[in-house]
Amino acid sequence: MFLALWYYLQGYVMITVSGFSVERFVNMATFRGIYLWNIQPKGSTVQMNVSIKGYSLLKECAEKTGCQYDIVCQYGLPAFFKKYKKRKILAFGMLFFVAALYTLSSFLWTVEVEGNERIPTEDLLVACEKMGMAPGTLKWSISTDNITEGLLETFADISWVSVSMKGTNALIKLVETIPQPEMIDKTTPSNLIAKKDSVIQSITAEVGTPMVQSGDVVKKGALLISSEVIIAAGEEAEVGREYVHARGTILGKVWYTLEEKVALQNTEKKYTGEEKKDKSLLIGDVVLNIIQPNMEGTYEKQKTGGNQLSIGDFQLPFAWVEETYKKYETVVKQKTEEEAKKEVEELLKKKAEEMVEGEIENIEITYHIEQDNVIGTATITALEEISEEQKD
């Protein structure tokens, strides 16, 4: 196997030997160290392969044994080059291919981020771009060590990061720090105030002096639990005052109003089931779409397939994109008032649940119709925690 490869690289010739005693010729050649292989009798002559080096020594053997030999064909790399020497465009094409492969693979094409939970991927990519690692830059100009250090400096949340290049791909692996628990400062005195207008439902003061009672109407910013605690000895005598960090639970009734409208008439897409496929080639950001399907009527576009082309680990800047077009017809649908109302109600309920932080006690909805629209107004009563630390 390796011998064959060696002789292929060196080049060899196929010869036919004819004469009285081919065996003697073969023996003599062998004893002179000429390597012969694939010796086949072909009628009265014998065909064999001999290396180019050995071929020059054959003349003497032939003379001594009285044999004649002729070249049938030349093989191997030197012969191959000889054959293709005149084909300059082919050689140029080969060189161009190798050069193109080399240049294309010496750029960075994709950057991937792995392991981030809190830090947005875009932020990391932007930071990398600032440090010179963006798709389209030369691979050799990127120092992964610098980027690793830079990322650690820029993002305090990263505890470990590694930047590795694999082919035309850069992979950033990182581990985020464990989030620090929110420290509750229990030493500095502070008040609890209302963060919304509400009616107090219940108040439980853990630390501090309660300033309101249940049933009181409070405005936003009103003092609920004061940090001032009067220390009394016995019945009336005030011994002193202490300032604490007020804590407690205050539940209050809060009202919200929401409005939502639903049109009685709306258009809907009705798919006919007809589908058309369109394949295109994506080079970088340029779309090359040669064959496009005939599009009559309305279609909805949907990306159904695609393939990033790559050689091994090297991702090339080419991609196949396959898109499916679904044909549809626009249908106008008329709703009854009841249906519209139901829809409004559902919308309002959904919205209310998103908005209210505590518990919803009651939702009242009133409807009225205006210009083919059903408008619902909801009054929501909710029970919420309304206290908030006062900030100076």
Place this chain on the structure above:
Amino acid sequence: MLGGKIRRNVVNALELPKEVILNLPFISLTGKEELTIENYKGIIEYGDEIMRVGTASGVLRIEGKELLLKQLTSECIVVTGNIKGISFLT
């Protein structure tokens, strides 16, 4: 040959490889398709059905069909084809 006999006894006693010390041919056969002969002396007859190779143990006759000398160096011969039989003619 007294010298030869002593040498043979020594080789037998010490379990040395005979093909090296006694210059005997080392023939290995893979199935019936490849035959390797090391330590041969020369090719005597060559055809695609009968082949004769000179060795220290005598002339080795190879019979078969479509015989082909795959490789030929001063140390070994590789014959491929459909080998039917090998025998020593002395």
